[in-house]
Amino acid sequence: MRFVGAIALSVCLSGLINQPALAEKRVALAIGNANYRNVSHLPNPAGDANLLASTFTQAHFDVVTLRTDLTANEMRRALREFGDKARDADVAVIYYAGHGLEVDGTNYLIPIDATLDRDSDVYDEALPLDRLLVAVEPARRLRLVILDACRDNPFARTMKRTVAQRAIGRGLARVEPATPNTMIAFAAKAGFTAFDGDSKNSPYAVALAAHLTTPGLDVRKAFGFVRDDVLKATENRQEPFIYGSLGGNDVALVQAPAPVKAVPDPDEPIRRDYEFAERVGTREGWDSFLSTYPNGFYSKLALAQRNKLAAEEKARAAAEERARLAAEGAKAAEQAKAVAEARAAEDARIAAERKKAQEEARVAEAERAAEQARKAEEEKARERAAAEKASLERIARAEEQARAAAASAKAADEARAEQEARVAALQKALEGVGPVASLSPADRPADSRPADQIPRLLQTELHRLGCYTGAIDGNWNETTQRALALFNKSAGSKLDVKNASLDTLDVLKHRSERVCPLICEHGYRADGDTCNKIVCKSGYEVGDDNTCEHIRAKPSAKREGASPARNARSIPSSQSDSPRAPPGYNPYDMNRRVTAGGYETCGKNGCQIVPKGCTAVRGMGGHGMGGKIFCP
DSSP: OHHHHHHHHHHHHHHHHTSOOOOOOEEEEEEEOOOOSSSOOOSSHHHHHHHHHHHHHHTTOSEEEEEESOOHHHHHHHHHHHHHHGGGOSEEEEEEESOEEEETTEEEEOOTTOOOOBGGGHHHHSEEHHHHHHHHTTOSSEEEEEEEOOSOOHHHHHOBOSSTTOOBOSSOOOOOOSSTTEEEEESSOTTOOOOOOSSSSOHHHHHHHHHTTOTTOBHHHHHHHHHHHHHHHTTTSOOOEEEEEOOSSOOBSSOOOOOOOOOOOTTHHHHHHHHHHHHHOSHHHHHHHHHHOOSSHHHHHHHHHHHHHHHHHHHHHHHHHHHHHHHTTOOHHHHHHHHHHHHHHHHHHHHHHHHHHHHHHHHHHHHHHHHHHHHHHHHHHHHHHHHHHHHHHHHHHHHHHHHHHHHHHHHHHHHHHHHHHHHHHHHHHHTTOOOBOOOOGGGSOGGGSOSSSHHHHHHHHHHHTTSOOSOOOSOOOHHHHHHHHHHHHHHTOOOOSSSOOHHHHHHHHTOOSOOSOOOOOTTEEEETTEEEEOOOOTTEEEOTTSSEEEOOOOOOOOOTTOOHHHHSOOOOSSGGGOOOOOTTOOOOOOEEEEETTEEEEEETTEEEEEETTOEEEOBTTBSSTTSEEEOO
């Protein structure tokens, strides 16, 4: 067990070691003030700020903010918002391009709405450099402020001096940051001015974009490269300068990518021996190599090298023979033979070199094929990892959907159970009340009877969609509202059932097929889109639940001492006009019998039929005649 635990621990540690380091949070703010209101415009700051913002974006900074042509209040607001973003950052960078001014050794950045009529106005209308340092101060690892503001300032030439001893310098003054891990970079050395250049970007901005975000490059070395480029571009007239200090470790704005592990070459020993034999360059050296490695790519190359040496030796021998024959005054035939042999030797040497080149090309092709195979295997591994990740995400989504569906089904079951409980309670409560007359349309509120034709059109569309079975009379009553509620339930919509509106009519007209389920009258059963009459066998009749039940004997409603008129069952022509019992009668328990059209209820004043779906409420004469019936 200890051995298994040790293996598991080693696997976990190796997994942790191979995990990439946590990424740092880096934020950047680029400000370019070009369109000054009280002095001439500057050509480059807007383009320079845009270039640096694009550079930080391409370097995958977490937050990059670009602001141009800011007033004093806008600059203060931008620095305040950037300070909030830098509170949890590791690296914070601010780049400013525009006019700057040095007064009594303090550097100020000038907004576009500054007037600066007097030298004392700088305290009210400009922002000191310390305000930028406050904005980057929350960053943990590096705080960097870049000032491309060392220009020849027109405000210094026009402002009035209120104090003769107040010094207004040329360019910006030297500054030393008080907080650690803070750097301030000037486009030009303190007391000197910078150049805008001939293009849309200044030489300083171009050099910053080229070197500042180089992966793995220490920021101090990056500014060294920036200095070299600017000096070269300005012919040594402008020298950028940085102030502040960092620790001994390299600090790069962009981390270097992880090194790729080299794939070991299985033929490394053979390659080294081939290089040794090539250094010797003799037939004996190649013979020794071929005896050790008789097969393989390097063996073929060694054989080509050996043949090349043999051809060269033969060519040398032929040349020496030709010289000897020429010196001895050999005959022309012998000289021609020597020439032919020399030509043949040269051809053999050329053929050997061509063969060697072909072998080298085959070796290079084999190496390329191996490299391509390795890359293909790595790509397949990445695709498998991506597929596994996608599969896990799909499984997680499916589980979440299943949990949501289970919760929805549970909520629906609870709502259905609560509804059934309310219906059962209502039915139980209604068993103790007698019939009352139904309300006529005139008794309903006036605002439920629209005067226009919209209710009639809505009834027509609801009838077409199978949700309304009543008369199309243009009355927006409770029956019509229940039909629209049934449409909402069947179609999953949320139309207003209280009011008849054109919007509701437009929604109904756009439905082309039947929406509500078919509801048949008592004694009929739905079959597709038609209602078929239920036929029961002899001795059975259709009950309240549309099933065949045994026919039960009807109970007598006679009462001792009651007159024949009262004991006779009577069904009034109008349920709302039923005769009422004389005052003083006490109600008694209800007697009722279920019929095909509803149920029959009897009281002291006689019996009457309560239609199916209607409710009888107890009256002065009991449950029978004299009560009221409410029908929807």
